[in-house]
Structure formats: structure tokens, C-alpha cells
Amino acid sequence: MKISIGVWIDHRKAVIVSAPHGDEEITVIESHADRHPGRIDGVANCRAHESNQTQADDVIERKFKQQLNAFYDEVIGHIHQASSLLILGPGEAKGELDKRLASTKPGKRTVNIETTDKMTDPQIAAFVRESFQVASPVNMLG
16 A cells, blocks of 8 residues: 655754544644754853863754754654655755665665745645645545
8 A cells, every 4th residue: 555645844843744544634743853852942051161061062963863863763753654755844954764664674765855935734734735746635535
């Protein structure tokens, strides 16, 4: 059975669109990975900087990579059964997911990667439907 799945991904979240039994399913997975701990909405912490109170850059980067790898593994757990996979996103995360998928779950599948801007969940679902030429759930009912 051919299973087509689309994933929009960045370092903050993944939106997975699949229709395994004819009913479209949208799953959102948050990464909880933070490259800049202590920042709130992109604004740095105002406390005085002391070397013994902040983590070294390499420690922060290593923790960030570990969080991303756990995030990618969770996403792979949702998409591993796909025979056709479309990976979308605005940045590096789509390529990183593809590499992780190839190294952890090798298999025969078609993988297409496209660069897109930020999209809403319904926009992602429509893009995936159009890419795989699947009828809209509204059209399937009517």
C-alpha cells in the first residue's frame, strides 16, 4: 500500500500531513529545542554576565543538537512508513531531517524536498494534497 506523507519542519515544530485511511490527519510536534536559553521572545536576559553563571557555547550547541536529534527521531517515528515523502520548510531543518532519516531508517521511498516560507496548518495540508494530487476532504464528501 502506497502511503504519502508531507512534513513541514523548522527547528521549532513539525507539521505532518497524512491520509493513511482516506481521512486526512494533521499532527503537530513541538521541538522544545532552544539555541538561546534565557532569551524570551528573542530578547536577551538583562542579568549581569558572569562566566560561572552561563554555560559555554559548545555546551549550549551540544544540548541544542541533542534536543534536535530527539525531535527528528520523534518526527521519523510518525513518518517511517511513508513510501512517498515530501519535506517542506524554510531553513536547514528539512535537510537535517532527510539526513537523519536516511541514516536511521533506510528504505525504499521517494523523498522530495522543497523550500517554503512559514505556512499555516491548513496551507500545509493543501500544499501536500496538491503535491500528491489527493482530493480535498471537502471534495471527497461532496
